[in-house]
Amino acid sequence: MVNKAPILIVTYSRFEHLQRTIGALADNQWAEASPLFVAVDGPYRDEDVAANRKIVDFVRQIRGFKELNLFIREKNMGLQENFFAASNEIFSVYDRMIIIEDDIVTSNDFLNFMNKCLDVYQDREDIFSVSGYSRPVKMPEGYCHAAY
Secondary structure (H helix, E strand, O other): OOOOOOEEEEEOOOHHHHHHHHHHHHOOOOHHHOEEEEEEOOOOOHHHHHHHHHHHHHHOOOOOOOEEEEEEOOOOOOHHHHHHHHHHHHHOOOOOOEEEEOOOOOOOOHHHHHHHHHHHHOOOOOOOOOOOOOOOOOOOOOOOOOOO
16 A cells, blocks of 8 residues: 555544544545544643543544554643644654644545645645635636646
């Protein structure tokens, strides 16, 4: 099986959302070839401790990916710092990454699409990123390009 881009999910306390996100990702045909990284930020408030602990317990049980890498923060870093710390760690090993929010439910072809886009556009200096989502857009009549 060919190595695929690592996936990063940054999360905090939204268990049901994260559970759906992981379930949808695990249903992807390339999940077993994809390393999964999950960065769980530490609790900010005392009332978040139980929800955060539930997330930590859940992510430790994740299966179905090439490998599971967890960043469990003991103290709250905040979304931005948690994300950048995890991203820097991943980019120290990989040259690409798929970032998914903890409330995104992907199609079963999402990882295939994203990995192909990363391959196709990797040498394009005029492309900064690719996305698996777009708000509904009415394309102009006669539009013939594959991307916008």
